[in-house]
Amino acid sequence: GENVEQHPSTLSVQEGDSAVIKCTYSDSASNYFPWYKQELGKRPQLIIDIRSNVGEKKDQRIAVTLNKTAKHFSLHITETQPEDSAVYFCAVRMDSNYQLIWGAGTKLIIKP
Amino acid sequence: EAGVVQSPRYKIIEKKQPVAFWCNPISGHNTLYWYLQNLGQGPELLIRYENEEAVDDSQLPKDRFSAERLKGVDSTLKIQPAELGDSAVYLCASGPQGQGTQYFGPGTRLLVL
Numbered sequence: 001g002e003n004v005e006q007h008p009s010t011l012s013v014q015e016g017d018s019a020v021i022k023c024t025y026s027d028s029a030s031n032y033f034p035w036y037k038q039e040l041g042k043r044p045q046l047i048i049d050i051r052s053n054v055g056e057k058k059d060q061r062i063a064v065t066l067n068k069t070a071k072h073f074s075l076h077i078t079e080t081q082p083e084d085s086a087v088y089f090c091a092v093r094m095d096s097n098y099q100l101i102w103g104a105g106t107k108l109i110i111k112p
Numbered sequence: 113e114a115g116v117v118q119s120p121r122y123k124i125i126e127k128k129q130p131v132a133f134w135c136n137p138i139s140g141h142n143t144l145y146w147y148l149q150n151l152g153q154g155p156e157l158l159i160r161y162e163n164e165e166a167v168d169d170s171q172l173p174k175d176r177f178s179a180e181r182l183k184g185v186d187s188t189l190k191i192q193p194a195e196l197g198d199s200a201v202y203l204c205a206s207g208p209q210g211q212g213t214q215y216f217g218p219g220t221r222l223l224v225l
Contacts, residue, residue: 032212043203043216044155089154093212098143099168100214102154 002027004092006103014111019080021106023090024072032093033073034100035064039086048075077108085110114138116217118204124223130192133220137185137206145214146179146189147203155203161187162209194224 003026013019023033034049050057050064050073057064061080066073077084090103117136125131137144142163147155158177160168163184172179176195181187191198201221205214 034213036216043218046213046215049213098210098212099157099160100212102156105152105154 002030002092002094002101004090004101004103006090006106008106009104010107010109012109012111013080015080015082017080019075019077019084019108021075021088021090021108022072023074023092023103024070025092025101026071027092027094028068028071030092030094033064033066034091034093035062035075036089036091037086038089038105044089080108080110082110082112084108116204116206116215118202118217118220120220121218122221122223124225125194126225127196128193130190131194131222132191133189133202133204133222135187135189135204135206135217137187137204138215140208141206141215142184142209143207143214144181144187145205145207146187147205147216149201149203149219151200158189194222196224198222199224 006023031052035047036044037047038044048059048062048064050066061078063076087105087107089105091100093100119134144161146158149155157171159172159179161181164181179189201219203219204217207214
């Protein structure tokens, strides 16, 4: 079955700097890759997603890149702000049954 | 547009008691998911519905958990009897059919004493 690994588990960056979180997956047939942000005590919120026919997608300060050959995708946050502090989860959709397989999460800490 | 609605938001019960959670998905979303999330971990799928049909319930502990989505809209997840280890946040999500995109509700935080 699909296996998703997410790194790092914790990331601390200075406010204004960039943050990058990476996920690798095992099933080359996977075709949908969302990123969720979860603040403490709140719901996971879809912040950006990408499908397998696209290599990069950007939305203001966040972007996602996908390398299908290497089977990894990354979340990039530029000009980080205190409100970016949260746990970020990547996920991979299996083509066979539409189930999302989740990464273990990355706790992002923005230092003022 | 209203998001996914869940109730109650919090529930405290004693072990061996029954409990039920309700979810109303985003209008027009055929796919509905129930997840369990423990502190510091990612969501774990319990069951997925396509309209009124449960198409993936392999992770649902069927000895004590049950779910229904009779009219293909709102859904109920039940635990009977609850155990201490069931304490967690129960999340409902919905999405358009066949796309994989999922939008989460606020969750129900369950504490079993």
